[in-house]
Amino acid sequence: MPNTFALKLKPNHLFWVKLIIHIAALAPLCLTFCQAFTDNLGGDPVTALLHFTGLGAFKLLLLSLLVTPLARVLKQGLLIRVRRLIGLYSFTYAFAHFASYILFDLQLDWSLLLSEIIKRPYITVGLIAWLILLALTLTSTKKAQRYLGKKWQSLHNWVYLAVMLVSVHFLWSVKSAILEPLIYMLITLLLLLYRRDKLKRIFKKRLNNTQKIQK
Amino acid sequence: MLIKVPKTSAAKENQITDESVYHRRRDIIKSMGFVGASSLLSSTSAQASFFGNDDKSFKTQALDYAPDAKQVSTKLTPEEKIITHNNFYEFGTGKSDPVENAQQFKVNPWRLSVEGLAENPFSLDYDDLFKQFPLEERIYRLRCVEAWSMVVPWIGFSLAALIKKAKPLSSAKYVAFETLYDPKQMPGQKNRFAGGGIDYPYVEGLRIDEAVHPLTLLSVGLYGKTLPPQNGAPIRLVVPWKYGFKSIKSITRIRLTDKRPPTSWNRLAPNEYGFYANVNPSVDHPRWSQASERRISGASLFSRNRIDTQMFNGYEEVAPLYDGMNLRKNF
Numbered sequence: 001m002p003n004t005f006a007l008k009l010k011p012n013h014l015f016w017v018k019l020i021i022h023i024a025a026l027a028p029l030c031l032t033f034c035q036a037f038t039d040n041l042g043g044d045p046v047t048a049l050l051h052f053t054g055l056g057a058f059k060l061l062l063l064s065l066l067v068t069p070l071a072r073v074l075k076q077g078l079l080i081r082v083r084r085l086i087g088l089y090s091f092t093y094a095f096a097h098f099a100s101y102i103l104f105d106l107q108l109d110w111s112l113l114l115s116e117i118i119k120r121p122y123i124t125v126g127l128i129a130w131l132i133l134l135a136l137t138l139t140s141t142k143k144a145q146r147y148l149g150k151k152w153q154s155l156h157n158w159v160y161l162a163v164m165l166v167s168v169h170f171l172w173s174v175k176s177a178i179l180e181p182l183i184y185m186l187i188t189l190l191l192l193l194y195r196r197d198k199l200k201r202i203f204k205k206r207l208n209n210t211q212k213i214q215k
Numbered sequence: 216m217l218i219k220v221p222k223t224s225a226a227k228e229n230q231i232t233d234e235s236v237y238h239r240r241r242d243i244i245k246s247m248g249f250v251g252a253s254s255l256l257s258s259t260s261a262q263a264s265f266f267g268n269d270d271k272s273f274k275t276q277a278l279d280y281a282p283d284a285k286q287v288s289t290k291l292t293p294e295e296k297i298i299t300h301n302n303f304y305e306f307g308t309g310k311s312d313p314v315e316n317a318q319q320f321k322v323n324p325w326r327l328s329v330e331g332l333a334e335n336p337f338s339l340d341y342d343d344l345f346k347q348f349p350l351e352e353r354i355y356r357l358r359c360v361e362a363w364s365m366v367v368p369w370i371g372f373s374l375a376a377l378i379k380k381a382k383p384l385s386s387a388k389y390v391a392f393e394t395l396y397d398p399k400q401m402p403g404q405k406n407r408f409a410g411g412g413i414d415y416p417y418v419e420g421l422r423i424d425e426a427v428h429p430l431t432l433l434s435v436g437l438y439g440k441t442l443p444p445q446n447g448a449p450i451r452l453v454v455p456w457k458y459g460f461k462s463i464k465s466i467t468r469i470r471l472t473d474k475r476p477p478t479s480w481n482r483l484a485p486n487e488y489g490f491y492a493n494v495n496p497s498v499d500h501p502r503w504s505q506a507s508e509r510r511i512s513g514a515s516l517f518s519r520n521r522i523d524t525q526m527f528n529g530y531e532e533v534a535p536l537y538d539g540m541n542l543r544k545n546f
Contacts, residue, residue: 104516105521175361
């Protein structure tokens with residue numbers, strides 16, 4: 001059988017792949033914010049911004065989790081090297097999402113922010129996911145990776161919890177149109193299912209650790 | 216024709232000046248043959264209008280009416296916002312779906328039947344909607360259950376006038392409303408998911424004393440013209456002290472009844488949406504606060520338009536309707 005992917009990704013190709021990712025992630029973000037600032041984003045630019053940045057962060061997070069399976073299936077090991085970039089853009093969108101919520105929706109009403117975080121499960125869940133992504137972003141450098149050693153991998157395994165929480169956050173936030181969030185949840189579960197062996201190992205390790213502590 | 220009553224205070228005049236500027240802008244856009252400035256940037260309808268085919272947009276007509284005598288000092292929400300930011304799940308669940316999907320909606324011929332426990336049941340055809348009752352302008356605040364709000368210059372007549380004409384029997388305790396059911400025209404009714412899971416036709420209801428309250432309006436227009444489809448053409452309910460979803464759109468049936476009628480959102484999520492749905496800052500939606508709201512005004516993203524939500528949306532005169540009732544329980 002002829003190899004459909006005869007083209008093997010080489011290090012000098014990566015530059016172009018990354019450039020495309022930069023443009024594909026940044027251009028819509030800039031354009032949407034420009035439209036919002038000039039009041040050309042529909043009747044309520046604030047809601048439009050929240051939906052765009054939130055969904056954008058989720059899509060990019062799913063895409064970052066798709067890199068590993070894709071690299072394996074296509075036998076393009078080098079593809080792994082774009083994973084961090086996509087993950088960082090996911091947090092960029094998540095940051096814009098949370099910032100838009102605080103600045104444009106709540107308008108710096110900090111007491112309202114606090115009570116919403118405490119009282120509303122979907123916002124609590126969203127914030128936890130955001131904090132995980134923040135931690136992953138801050139430890140995304142090679143330096144941090146070296147410094148943390150073995151701990152780095154277990155810290156970055158939290159991404160699986162984060163993506164689940166984001167999926168729940170989306171489902172809980174809609175008034176009644178649940179088809180779209182359900183499709184996203186299905187994609188999330190498929191990506192996690194692909195990693196079921198790894199997830200089992202993580203769980204077993206945690207379970208063992210807690211049992212050791214209890215003993 | 217829009218007649219502005221001169222204000223005694225100069226400040227108030229200033230506050231509504233924005234709108235006249237706005238009207239000029241719309242005329243210019245219209246003369247260019249575009250649907251509206253914002254639709255240029257919205258996805259699908261944008262292309263159609265950009266290439267000069269504007270015949271697809273719904274045509275509204277000017278109305279004769281008595282202007283609101285006690286014009287409120289609050290700034291009106293620009294017309295462009297009111298007609299592009301809509302919840303009308305029959306045309307899709309996104310806020311811009313209705314303006315994109317409803318332009319072909321047929322409002323003439325129309326038939327609104329008034330029936331049930333009444334001595335004189337009757338029905339109105341399209342022309343009757345604008346001729347049977349004198350039209351007046353009412354500038355009302357509209358508070359959505361999603362915690363955003365607008366100020367809308369509606370045109371219409373009191374629901375009380377229509378109910379009086381029907382001569383309700385003493386056994387009539389509630390009024391039930393029904394939106395047109397026409398899946399051919401309304402994509403949300405054709406597909407359960409496109410319509411957000413609501414069981415169509417959309418139904419709403421009021422207690423009869425709420426229905427005949429002078430504030431309760433049947434609206435046939437806004438900003439001096441007939442309603443565009445996305446706002447509930449040709450006739451819709453406006454109950455300004457209740458959350459927006461009570462103000463049912465494109466009504467075909469009004470029924471007087473002795474039993475409390477089912478209401479669509481209550482049926483879908485009874486723990487989140489009650490029958491009364493009075494605007495109440497101290498009773499939160501289970502998933503978000505109702506203590507404050509964002510007023511959609513067309514001002515910049517950084518303008519401080521988050522305001523405290525008022526009890527009964529500021530229409531305190533309806534409070535006696537609920538004397539002795541636990542409004543936390545009857546949310």
